Amino acid sequence: MNAPQTGPANAITARYPELGTGPVSTEAVISPEYFEKEREKIFKKSWLNVGRIDQIPSPGDYMVRDLDILNTSLIIVQGQDSQVRAFHNACPHRGNKVAQGKGNTKGFACGFHGWTFNTEGSLVFVPDEEQFFDFDKGDFCLKAVNCETWNGFVFINVEEQPSETLLEWVGELDRQLDGYPFDDMVCLGEYRAEVKANWKVVIDAFQEAYHVAFVHRRTATGAYTSPETPYCKLSAVELYGRNRRGSVYANPDFTPSPSAAVAFKHGPTFIQAAQADLDKLPVGVNPERTPNWGFDINVIFPNFRFDPGQGFYFADNFLPISVDQTLYEIRLYMPRPRNAGEMISQENTRVLLRDIVREDLNTLETTQEALNTGVMDTIRFSDQEILCRHQYKVVDDIVNS
Amino acid sequence: MEYTLPDQFNEIQPLAEEWAFADEAARNHKRRASSMAEIQGFYDAMRPQMDSAMTYLNGFKLADTPEEAKTVLYLALMFMEVSTAVEMYQEVDVPESFPAERYNILSPSADHFMTAG
Structure with missing residues (x-):
């Protein structure tokens, strides 16, 4: 890379030669294909902030976060055990959303068939349960998403095994x-x-x-x-x-x-x-x-x-x-x-x-x-x-x- | 809503019914629905009262703020709401800005901080 012929004295950018000083392509902000790569390679593999603990300060407090970039809706909830967790907002029976908006609850009841989950994500009640075959409620928790906090800020990561902890990510x-x-x-x-x-x-x-x-x-x-x-x-x-x-x-x-x-x-x-x-x-x-x-x-x-x-x-x-x-x-x-x-x-x-x-x-x-x-x-x-x-x-x- | 102010604020009593709101969104809506002359009139009436209003209000614990004092507080908050219009723009709303109707105000109400806890 050629050094710039002119520019400010004591340039900050000079401390980071890997950045270069040249023009940046607009492809990154107008290309739908580029955006899809960002979705797959960045957003589905990153720790993403979804808010702060003061939005769900007490056990049972929850908020729904619809994240278009992940094509998903998430429930962020403080469990009765005071731990903050994130779940996909989808009933593992037929996929209906089990929570809307925000509030305080003892659990989430699906409006479709009444399946009910506690704030730790466990399935606790299935109406007419004996009608199902080979059925074990323990197999049907709300699907958890990695969730950690840093200085009270709540982050999620939808990768199965994140490559870094949140603390490593904050660095x-x-x-x-x-x-x-x-x-x-x-x-x-x-x-x-x-x-x-x-x-x-x-x-x-x-x-x-x-x-x-x-x-x-x-x-x-x-x-x-x-x-x-x-x-x-x-x-x-x-x-x-x-x-x-x-x-x-x-x-x-x-x-x-x-x-x-x-x-x-x-x-x-x-x-x-x-x-x-x-x-x-x-x-x-x-x-x-x-x-x-x-x-x-x-x-x-x-x-x-x-x-x-x-x-x-x-x-x-x-x-x-x-x-x-x-x-x-x-x-x-x-x-x-x-x-x-x-x-x-x-x-x-x-x-x-x-x-x-x-x-x-x-x-x-x-x-x-x-x-x-x-x-x-x-x-x-x-x-x-x-x-x-x-x-x-x-x-x-x-x-x- | 109790619109009768303590005697010491007789001069701003006429403002109470129209300009006292607990919510930021309501205050901003009132600002944008007013003419610049109305805003200037409100600002000019409130400005000399601000120091005594804050001294008076600080005489109460937040959680024990009486209704008549709350109205003084809402008016003082409204003074801050219109301050940028008067002091910076001489226009009701901030010029060359993102449309107000698309900028959603979700802030907690002043009343939220006057409850115990």
């Missing part, structure tokens, strides 16, 4: 995040949208900061830019195998709006973080310990992102539906409010983040439409878009293996 990021107070925070905001764009195009919008000065010129310019840094920057980039991270620049000298100033009297906000305790953060959160810090971007391959800041984090799922359709979900977490003042303060972050994410999503459908026309056949990534470049490299290596 170096685990140590980097050690000690982040995930368990001290509660979900304050939850949003969902179907976006007509490839799942990687959607992730790309959330793993670089180059767009901030433009897409977010109304909402974040000033807070995430400054006269010295007019284009928001990603720093402390690390690629950990398939996973990746970076820190997003912010400007602590920014003058907040009147509502943000009110909010900051009662707690940290999205645009104004507490600067006091940076040294207490995990080694991999704001690793540069810089006051010019908004939050970090962490992506666990293939399609889970979580972004820790000071006093908040958000976690996103990018769930492929088809080659150019993605279900996007984001959940915002902050410390459980101790009083109404904190609730009102947190509302400032919740509203601003919601508006900002709607800005992020706005470019994606027209982007995908343009890519689908084939008018351009490559994408050119800058050094600042290295996390995007890394995504295509990791995916392509697996798809073409």
Whole structure:
């Protein structure tokens, strides 16, 4: 591979020569054949985040997750023994779904013929059981799917024998995040949208900061830019195998709006973080310990992102539906409010983040439409878009293996 | 819903019936269904009350928040809801953004955090 003739000094990309610096083919985001290979080689063999333990906090709590990319519906349930498990949502009798939505239950009763399973997946009751031949209820459990948790995040893997444990899959990021107070925070905001764009195009919008000065010129310019840094920057980039991270620049000298100033009297906000305790953060959160810090971007391959800041984090799922359709979900977490003042303060972050994410999503459908026309056949990534470049490299290596 | 505010909030009493909602989705819907003039009027009336509202509300344990105080809280949350419209856009909704009607708000209600536990 030829070294680039021009480019930024001290390029981040130069630390990862395997990525190259050349254009990236658009085939990866428009080809149905490529998408089918992703389904078989990536999604059916990866640990996939399906949510967080706080969505099913008590024994008997369950949620159904329909994962188009796996062509399956799953039940994620906390058993009466407090263990979190995942099952295919299909009755082993004739295949009907046994659960819908979410809730709390002692078991799952199939609406077709009344077969009933407990929350550990065992078949406990079959109406008119003596009508079956050579029948043993023990042979007809709900089909289990590998399910593990990491820092309270629930992951599944539909491969019979996963090649790695979840902890191995998270890899170096685990140590980097050690000690982040995930368990001290509660979900304050939850949003969902179907976006007509490839799942990687959607992730790309959330793993670089180059767009901030433009897409977010109304909402974040000033807070995430400054006269010295007019284009928001990603720093402390690390690629950990398939996973990746970076820190997003912010400007602590920014003058907040009147509502943000009110909010900051009662707690940290999205645009104004507490600067006091940076040294207490995990080694991999704001690793540069810089006051010019908004939050970090962490992506666990293939399609889970979580972004820790000071006093908040958000976690996103990018769930492929088809080659150019993605279900996007984001959940915002902050410390459980101790009083109404904190609730009102947190509302400032919740509203601003919601508006900002709607800005992020706005470019994606027209982007995908343009890519689908084939008018351009490559994408050119800058050094600042290295996390995007890394995504295509990791995916392509697996798809073409 | 109890719309009568404590005496100290007489100035914002006229807002209570129309602008107090426990849910983020309801607040956002109200924002998008209002004119910019209505939003500006609400914001201008609420802004000088925010510090005293937060001080007043912090006098209660969340789980023991009385009904009349809840209405003050909902109005204060609505102030944050409309803040971006007034302070950043001078438009009701965020311009150049993904359609609001396709962006589903599933957040827990404020009331969720005012129950014990």
